[in-house]
Amino acid sequence: MEIIEIKGKPTVKVLDKGYVRMVDTMGDDLTVVNAARVSYDKQKEELDERDERLIRFLAREGHTSPFRHASLQFEIYAPLMVARQWWKYVVGSSHQDNMVAWNESSRRYVTEEPTFYILAPDEWRQAPENSKQGSGDPVDTVDGIEISGKLIRFINEGERLYREALEVGICAEQARLFLPAYGMYVRWYWTSSLQGVAHFLNQRLAHDAQKEIQGYAQAVDVLARKDFPRSLEELVK
Numbered sequence: 684m685e686i687i688e689i690k691g692k693p694t695v696k697v698l699d700k701g702y703v704r705m706v707d708t709m710g711d712d713l714t715v716v717n718a719a720r721v722s723y724d725k726q727k728e729e730l731d732e733r734d735e736r737l738i739r740f741l742a743r744e745g746h747t748s749p750f751r752h753a754s755l756q757f758e759i760y761a762p763l764m765v766a767r768q769w770w771k772y773v774v775g776s777s778h779q780d781n782m783v784a785w786n787e788s789s790r791r792y793v794t795e796e797p798t799f800y801i802l803a804p805d806e807w808r809q810a811p812e813n814s815k816q817g818s819g820d821p822v823d824t825v826d827g828i829e830i831s832g833k834l835i836r837f838i839n840e841g842e843r844l845y846r847e848a849l850e851v852g853i854c855a856e857q858a859r860l861f862l863p864a865y866g867m868y869v870r871w872y873w874t875s876s877l878q879g880v881a882h883f884l885n886q887r888l889a890h891d892a893q894k895e896i897q898g899y900a901q902a903v904d905v906l907a908r909k910d911f912p913r914s915l916e917e918l919v920k
């Protein structure tokens with residue numbers, strides 16, 4: 684995946700209009716090692732082979748607290764259905780935790796034009812044979828063209844009704860009920876401990892995660908590995 688820059692920060696594009704942008708990080712692989720060695724009053728300035736072995740040991744034995752001294756902050760632009768899945772990561776990562784946060788553009792205040800995830804005709808997937816899997820192989824292109832057209836018409840109609848409601852004086856926080864929500868792009872900040880990021884990656888890089896969030900997980904993985912290559916190598920299996 685190609686890393687580009689948006690507003691001066693490394694970013695990976697996902698889906699038709701989405702992205703993951705790495706806003707900030709606190710710490711690196713050395714932070715994990717130094718946190719683990721604090722009981723020996725040891726502080727390293729550079730990672731060496733012994734440190735790599737220590738990271739491997741910590742991850743293997745489930746001594747996870749040193750991985751919570753590092754944190755990562757991302758800006759994500761994704762369809763609401765992806766945000767909804769992401770939002771389930773609550774430990775060390777979001778809305779229920781006092782130390783970190785989740786802030787999202789809500790559309791209560793009209794700040795930008797509604798934007799929607801519109802699949803190309805060859806991106807639709809069949810219903811799966813195994814109900815435990817979310818989806819199957821791509822559908823035939825002819826069906827895809829028809830279904831993409833229907834989605835666009837549905838979105839256009841929702842947007843039309845939304846604007847009509849605004850024009851007659853309905854407040855934005857209620858007028859948004861007309862917008863087809865699952866595919867509407869939302870933007871949010873996600874701050875998580877390194878351990879929280881690894882947990883998210885383990886679940887959402889997996890083959891049984893929805894394809895759309897898998898794409899976002901791949902973007903998070905590429906960006907996070909810049910500062911935490913050794914830790915993520917051991918934590919993400």
Ligand SMILES: Cc1cc2nc3c(=O)[nH]c(=O)nc-3n(C[C@H](O)[C@H](O)[C@H](O)COP(=O)(O)OP(=O)(O)OC[C@H]3O[C@@H](n4cnc5c(N)ncnc54)[C@H](O)[C@@H]3O)c2cc1C
Nearest residue numbers: 768770771772773774775776879882886887889891892893
């Ligand atoms: C393929 C897939 C399909 C899914 N389908 C659905 C679905 O249909 N419906 C749905 O609602 N969700 C679904 N989920 C979401 C899933 O149930 C989890 O909510 C989500 O994956 C977040 O994981 P988590 O609960 O481990 O994360 P967190 O809540 O962040 O927890 C992280 C870890 O902390 C520990 N922990 C958390 N709370 C406690 C506690 N109270 N006591 C002790 N330890 C704790 C656990 O080890 C946990 O794994 C799905 C997830 C995946 C990956």
